[in-house]
Amino acid sequence: MIQQHTEYDVLVVGGSGVDTIVRVDALPVPLADSVHVGPIEEWPGHTGGNVALGTRALGLKVALLDCIGDDWTGAQVRERMAEGDVEFAPLISSAGTRRAVNLVDATGRRMSFYDARDPAGLRMPRDFYLPRLRRTRHVHLSIMNFARFLYDDIEDLGVPVSTDLHDWDGLADHHREFALRSDLVFLSAAGAGQDATALMREILREGRADTVVVTAGADGSYVLTRNGGSVPHHIPATVPPAPVVDSNGAGDAFVCGFLYGRLAGRDALECARLGAVAGAHACTAPGSTALIAQEALLASDQVRSRSQ
Template identity: 75%
Template sequence: MTGPGAGPADEPRHDVLVVGGSGVDTVVRVDSLPVPLADSVGVGPIREWPGQTGGNVALGCHALGLNVKFLDFIGDDWTGGQVREHLAKGGVDFEGMHSPSGTRRAVNLVDKTGRRMSFHDARDPEDLRMPREFYLPHLERARHVHLSITNFTRFLFDDIIEQGVPVSTDLHDWDGMDTYHREFAYRADLVFLSAAGARERIGPVMREILREGRAQAVVATAGAGGSYLLTREGSRTPRPVPATVPPAPVVDSNGAGDAYVAGFLYGRLAGRSLDDCAHLGAIAGAYACTVEGSSSLITGEALRSAR
């Protein structure tokens, strides 16, 4: 655990600075979703997977060959130890500040098709803030920032925008109405979300993000249905991006959206078109569905050869 102001001044430039969103998922495999009401249900082995959205994006970007820095609050508990160990094994340069409420947790139910239902325990206190002297030196060296929608990260937007660094975020299953997500939706340059939240309203929600915010592009992922891309240029109708056929049977959709984000950012930082970036994201997301948790991530070489 490091404190404010840590990190040498000559640290290499970060391709991606990820802030917030680490934790541990407890994955429970069930026959189907929703789970039938019963006093007790027999299941297969229950697994613990460190990572969560911020950790998964950081790991995915690093696996693709990008220089990644990851900052977050984390607990001095056994789950925090799991996160630190997992990130270290994945080669991610992580610096954590002490979280008084412990490491974030989630319980994810995953059915036989790989679909999931997540119960997320964010646990961060409302007044939690990351000191500027801790994150600013890293921000000044970043080519791109990815903010998880943990509450404290919203207070980094002013500095990020002042520095002129592009910023992305993932709204997950935002329905377009919950006010918690709006600042993230309207202040990010690149916005990802799942189509599952808004469902048939996903088109209007994507248009609202462009109309009310500063985003240059909005991406809605739809699992096996592919994804949708809406940009400031061209049609007001989101463009469909076909799903990529996974290279092996689907076993777990946990982390697929985060892998999509990593693949998209890889393309963006390489100067690819937004449509091309969405295609790269689809490949990375499909690959992630073929393994449990974030135990295996696509490399840059494999992503390029799969196109």
Template identity: 50%
Template sequence: MELDVLVVGGAGVDTIVRVPGLALGARETVSVEPIETYVGHTGHGVALGCHLLGVPAGLADVIGEDDEGFRIRQLYWDLQMPLYFVQHPNGTRRSVNLVTPDGERLSFYDGRLPAGLRVDPELWRPGISQARHVHVSIMDFARHALPDALAAERTISTDLHDWDGRNDYHRDFATSADIVFVSAGALPDDAVSWIFGHGRAQVVVVLAGSDGSYLHLPGEPPKHIPAIQLPDRPVVDTNGAGDAYVAAFLARWLDGVSWYDAAQAGTIAGAWACGSAGTHTDLITAEELAARNV
């Protein structure tokens, strides 16, 4: 099977707890709505988002031989999406996300895999050989897929999430990718210029939540893409909005549209994702995106 996008790393299981607020005080017990679990995390969100947008996508990852790992495998089987995996005794990544009524969240992430993990590169090489584009999540083991993607002359994207512009952990990803996504939260003013000066990035997209996003191209002032609200989908949960943005951006860019139009598509997809409870439970489809003239 040919792929448009191979995602390396970043699947897990999310437990979503809907709480009245993130400041819970010293209470011993808080009554909440039913607690639900979902297959989620950043790499899965990008792969699933691309798939629902009609872009053939697969995932290469390290999971556990546990119930959570089985759940991921079953979902990819049901969706008929390629899943390349190896199993590790530490188990499958998990997180517990507290979500407020207005969609704000706080995530407790259990990455499980040991730092410095190396796996057989045959985990991702078959997918890279078939893919047009490789999205590499910032899992420690996944950085070792970057040289193979470069050697295969594939375009590469990554999401640095809340990088502070200084942490060395992120630098391999930042300097190897053609398309770099990063959160505005902890980003210093000089970080984008550092990425352009030290790497191969063609574009850097800074995601700023309710403030929208900023499209940076070399030698040009940043373009602000305001966030939007979809009247029929009020915000109930921001889990997975960034992943939805990335997926739609990649899907439209691979269709040949401009960086700006790709960012507009990402904006709509991110807003759409905020309108459903849970993680990646209702990502936008190609038909729904086209209906909004993107």
């Protein structure tokens, strides 16, 4: 039986679903009528589910709130959260459970085809989320449209909030409210590109964030804080402890390591180093299944600190 917590370290809102993993020789895939691939696998997770599972594996008290379907994919999500000891409170959406098809090449790189499904009018009732919102140390909002409507209550309660904008290019309106109303903002260099530093500065200047982090895969991450100067600090990537199998979930694992450090009172650069360790570990197994434990995270971080 999953433990029902009276207090939470992290409350994750939105972002669960199921990935269908298709392994290909290389990306992009050549145009053809038929391409022979290896076994096609289904992995429940997605960004919100992965953050909930990853922070729980690190020993934090976690709950996940989301809208999923009464369908076989939703059943997979429920089962995966139960296996990971995540307290999961789902609302049923007639639109069904979110899905993605991810092409993964021989080096572990991926290309994702995401089916969000949520109707524009989907909302999470206040009496559903407020009881847990009042009892958490930190909220992590996935960029589901319904999640943006929690910001007023989060601010009224004074609860710190983080979000992951993924491949936001700084232009799409959907992401902007999340970027400007969160205390801690993650985004990927895949979307921001050469404009990443300017976008980090804009988020700090225009929004409430104290820290912005850009993840860049094998190139590491970049951290910019409100009081840390105008030049982002570069944190090198960690070498994975085993061969790279799949990069699915690596960014979510980075978020988990970072949040663990932040809730432990570490500074932003130390948090990013923990994120790098967790992200590297996530690449060593298929479908975001490599969840690093607290002991392994801290032991790896100590080894890195002694070698620097």
